[in-house]
Amino acid sequence: MRREYVIAYDLGTSGVKAVLTDLKGHFIDAATEEYSLVTPKAGWAEQDPEVYWRQVGKVTRKVLEKSGYRPEDACGIAFGTQWKGIIPVDADGTVLHHSIIWLDARAGKQAEALNRYFGKELFCAADYWPKVMWFRENCPDLYERAVTIFEANSFLKWKATGKAAVDVTNHFTRSFDQELQRFYDAYLEAAGLDAEKFPPLVKPEDLVGHVTERAAREMGLVPGIPVFGGCGDIPAITIGSGSTDLGQMHAYFGSSGWLGLVKRHSSEDLYISPFDEKRDIALFAMQSIGLSLNWTVSQMYRREQEEMGGEVFSYLNQELLQIPPGSEGVLATPWFFGERPPHLSPSARGNFLNLNSCHDRRHMVRALMEGVCYTLRMNVEDYWKESGTRPDRIHAVGGGSLSDVWMQALADILDIPVSVPGSPRHAGAIGTAYCALIGLGCCENFREAAGQIEIERSFEPRPGAVKIYHDAYQVFSGLYELLEPLY
Template identity: 30%
Template sequence: MTYTLGVDIGTFESKGVLVDGAGAIVAQATAPHEMIVPRPGWAEHRADEDWWGDFVSITRELLAGSGIDPSDIACVATSAIGPCMLPVDEEGRPLMNGVLYGVDTRASAEIEDLTDSIGARVILDRCGNALTSQSVGPKILWLARNRPEIFAKTAKVLNSTSYLNFRLTGDYTIDHYTAANFSPLYDVTRCDWTDALADFLPLDRLPRLLWSTEIAGHVTEAAAAETGLAPGTPVTAGTIDAAAEAVSVGVRAPGDMMMMYGSTVFIIEVTADRVTDPRLWYAPWLYPGSHASMAGLATSGTLTHWFRDRFARELPRSEAFPALAAEAAESPPGANGLLMLPYFSGERTPIHDPQAKGAFFGLNLTHSRGDMYRALIEGIAHGTAHVFDTYREAGAAPSRVLAVGGGVKNATWLQATSDIGGVPQVVCDKTVGASYGDAFLAACAVGRAEPDDIDRWNPVARDIAPETHDIYARHHPLFLRLYEQTKDIASELGE
């Protein structure tokens, strides 16, 4: 029997699994870490401690707990939060904390400047995406402008997964799906880096491009000594965590959509053709000739953590979320007349507004903590429904929505998403997440599985049908109006 190892680095927690050839999980491990917020609008991780440190501790725990001989691991695959920006020196040493994905909005001025200088239409046509806080290119320009001493020492600009693979193999690689988020430095028409649109970074400072199931390299002696893995073990190119999570529940055919309930809501739909809409993101999917259309909220599960830490301090952490969920379930749909805008870190799709602000609207002296928590959950669901509306308008309505992530344990959140968005969802048997998708991609990379085998590895377990509530039909347009009618105030507050 041989095994594959998958490790995923998330926003607040990393997870790893060892999986056998039939898809059974033989060992799991987790490691928590924090998201660093040095100032409003910034979000960071420490590359060595949070990314590589978690990988090492998880891998050692999996090997020790399972008793599996490291030489029986056929392949390793990693995923991590992304797209991120990490400058490293000639030796591959991080020069600063990793700047995180779209929740980090520090490069707003650079987004505007690049869009003005290159042209919004040119960027959309060549890169498949409008420049937003999700784009790595503007963050690299921010680095050049604001930290010139670091930029001068930068030999490579990596993503989180790229850094893990460098530590494992000694090679600088990145998968195409992740690279597409480096706009305007990646040309989706050629699936290659480009300096035709911007000249602020020499292309030799970017990693080598691969598809996700290509082998990026092999575990070095130094990495083996740290992790306990066998030297020479193949390592795939990997991908962003959301893509691996989509793989884990069977997203592979056009019309399949993943709804990831995590620290952010992230959505991936595989499409037959390229979807070009400035409100959504585009990337080549994990295999040559395939396409993906993406969307994501800026704060989702992060908001539940925020609410717990501020309004449920009297409860033990292990009991807080179940207690809050029970209180929210006691509040009726519509949260007794409360609306909540979930824009606590600005917003990504579809409004792409880094100045958007969070708000509870409609509060009165009768409202309870349960009402507020339900309004928070429904606010995230309204934001998600806004994304579903956008897919429909772009001609890419999904044919199947597969739910995954820690939030699927929250029945109120799951049901509200179906009810407000008007979409049925399915939940698969295993909701382990991206690390399970990594293990499956590793098996595919070495010929021990085919893409269609995921249905056997992780079959559908249950369905969530949308229920009709008149209050949601009335509240959703009000949610959209509340943002439109307050965005000028929010922008001025941010000045």
């Protein structure tokens, strides 16, 4: 009996996940393969694109073996990936440089130059354009050799199909919007970059090509499977969180993280993620959420982590319930890899403050979690004040959303109810699966897809905790200015 399915890939910072769904978008099974982060210098972050592809092959075989599904029954493939990386490839298909990923902060000078050019603070060191400028200025020979500059998603589609194409949610040099395209053209000219080095544009649901014989051997699949445009991790997670309508907001707690607000498309708003021709996702992002927590836990709960592995976070949830909201005065800044707006500081760092001899590791980990929520509030608060609107509810997904303590703190600190859908760790891959399902004609559009996402847990703000956190936030929001001389 044939069991039809699609494969959706979620290529993140620490690994790649493959998720199978049926043709209605229902989760079937998942598998993960990890890879490492290369940090040649402080503030630099790179990964090997060929390792991406090798791990895609491994994880495909793993999920098919685990699920018992047959390669010949796959109906479609889509990739969802981290964004803002650059992967230069020459005419022979040789990767010329490790991917300079979203986490990398080396291009601070280039970002400053762009901000001066446009007269606005639009860009930070982690953004796409400054990275391409850095590559051109510091690796001129490699830049000249590069025939195509991919990002992660277009690179994987190219490896799978032999076709170069980038979807609208991952493109930063081309747009279907004429006004935004004029901005891109002006930028390319001012920066002296070559437009022909960047792949052509497709929609997430567009058919890009089919799995080649070589790719089929490397992935453990059969040739001819349709490969669709796919999307960046932010739109994928937006869909998978079930919050695609105008005014809806989601929170993503992964290696990095953000609050994402669905808003009407505007060519004047450049620091957004395109969703479709009518909608954008305004981002209120943090450079490191899970990365900061993982470091803290690895230092303070090392023995438990060695003994329990991934189960240490369930244990941690019970530990942190013993500490009241506000962590009894302990504050932590989770800026381990620099930080994005409102400060745009690649040199910002993590700190633990106001410790005394009565505090222990539980206070520090809880304070770190609360520091993430405070930072998200700092990022979005001005927008809420200026717009006069706040969402009625936030849908939270990602690995961090499995922590009841963290989600309750988010609800209390933002003073907004938080809901967590089923399978929140797979939200990005499930959202990506709908790119293939819409392309196959199994689903009409992304709004219909989001309507199928069911809520599993909810957290309401608690008045007493809201007051405690509000007072602590008044102190936290001034910490950057106090600590800046140290950076």
